[in-house]
Amino acid sequence: MGTRIASLAMYRDPPVIAEATRGFWAFMREQLRGAGMPDVPETLDEGLAYDAVWLDPRLLLAQTCGYPLSTQLRGRVRVVATPVYDHPGCEGALNGSFVIVRADAGVSSVAELRGGVAAINDWTSNSGMNLLRHTVAPHAVGGRFFSQVVESGSHRASLSLVARGEADVAAIDCVTFGNLARFAPAAVKGLRVLAETAKTPGLPLITRLSACDDEIAMLRAALADFARDAATAPLRDTLGLSGFAVVPESVYAAVRSLEQEAITLGYPALA
Numbered sequence: 001m002g003t004r005i006a007s008l009a010m011y012r013d014p015p016v017i018a019e020a021t022r023g024f025w026a027f028m029r030e031q032l033r034g035a036g037m038p039d040v041p042e043t044l045d046e047g048l049a050y051d052a053v054w055l056d057p058r059l060l061l062a063q064t065c066g067y068p069l070s071t072q073l074r075g076r077v078r079v080v081a082t083p084v085y086d087h088p089g090c091e092g093a094l095n096g097s098f099v100i101v102r103a104d105a106g107v108s109s110v111a112e113l114r115g116g117v118a119a120i121n122d123w124t125s126n127s128g129m130n131l132l133r134h135t136v137a138p139h140a141v142g143g144r145f146f147s148q149v150v151e152s153g154s155h156r157a158s159l160s161l162v163a164r165g166e167a168d169v170a171a172i173d174c175v176t177f178g179n180l181a182r183f184a185p186a187a188v189k190g191l192r193v194l195a196e197t198a199k200t201p202g203l204p205l206i207t208r209l210s211a212c213d214d215e216i217a218m219l220r221a222a223l224a225d226f227a228r229d230a231a232t233a234p235l236r237d238t239l240g241l242s243g244f245a246v247v248p249e250s251v252y253a254a255v256r257s258l259e260q261e262a263i264t265l266g267y268p269a270l271a
Contacts (some may be wrong), residue, residue, distance in 0.1 A: 004060035006041050009050035010203050011063075011175060011239075013156055014184040020238040027232055028061070031222035037215065059208040061219060066200050066255040067126035073206070079252075080205040080219045081244040089174025093245040095202040097127045097171040099135060099195040100162055100188075110195050111139045116168030118146045119158035120270065126255050127173030128155060131197035133270040135171070137262035144271050156180065156187055163190050171197060178240055200254045201247050220246065 006025060012018040025044045032040045041060065045053065053062045054073060061080065064073060082093045089096050099110060107113060113136070121128040136145045150167055152158040158170035159180070180187040207219065226232050227243040236242070262268065 003058070004039050004041055005045050005048075005053050005056055005058045006061045007045045007048060007050065007053040007059075008061070008063050009046070009048075010065070011179065012046075013154070013176075014179065014187075016183050016238060017179050020235050023235045024226065024232075024239065027226050027229070027235070028222050031225050032218055035218045035221065037218050054206065055208075057208055057210070059206075062206055063203050064206050065124070065126050065203055066252050067130050068124050069204055069206070069249070070252045070255045071124070074249075075209075077206040077209055078211050078216060079247065079249045080207055080216060081223050082202050082204050082247040083241055084243045084245050085175050085178070085202065085240045086242050087174050087178030087240050089177070089196060090202070091199060093201050093247050094199040095127070095174050096199040097131045097173050097197040098177050098193045099132070099197065100159065100170050100172050100177075100191050101168060101194045102162060102165070103190050103192045105168065105192075105194075107194065110135055113169050113194075114139060114141075114145055115147050117148045117150060117166070118270065119150050119152050119161040119167035119170040121152055121155045121158055121170075123151060123270075126200060127176075127197075128158065128171050129270055130255060130259055131200070132169075132171035133262050133267065134258040135195065135197045136270075137265040137267040140265065140267040143266055143268070145267070146271060149270050159187055159191060169194070175202070175240065182240075198258055200258065201251050204247065204249075204252070205244075220244075 008021050029040050084093050155172045155176045161167040162170050223244045
């Protein structure tokens, strides 16, 4: 097989989170090697785009989003586990998004955002797009709610657009918002939470479809060790991690269910 790939690129901001994630992988690497797994990469691959590794035949471990998992990746990868975070807005393996507006915005409800500009991190994002679509769908008229939707490229960039007045609203997942509020408070300064979205299973850890059951078991055992080893407690605290849940891939159908609810209300696309 050659050297495998590990990439955990969904949460790398602020830098303290990226560094703790490297520490997480260093622990995983030693556990997997100790269990006899061959070709475990020394470091995380930080050069490839976060989505470029998902279908790589060399993939050992990566993290994806629930929306891609239930759409273009369905039946093409294996789910290893779902991280359980301690951040506000997270409930066990379920995560939601915060609907963020400027602190001085003269709105008190989602309905009052009609005709505004929305910022999203990516059109395939569950937290930034799908959950926002589901939240505003009941208030849409003729398949429209916003005057414009701007793709920013990241949750942090979406927050910046809102803070600068270039967008009126963004949906930010609870983990990203928690990380920024804790370690980069300037990124959320002048902003407030208007509402919370529905919750769906959090961002899953995945591996390639051809991974055997023994490999999945070794990955899950290493994750369980990380969650209970006293030496990793500082890393868990930094990452806001309390453990990992084995969530069947079928549970991620909840993501598509929210999409279908919006479609039923006549709002198939965020617009």
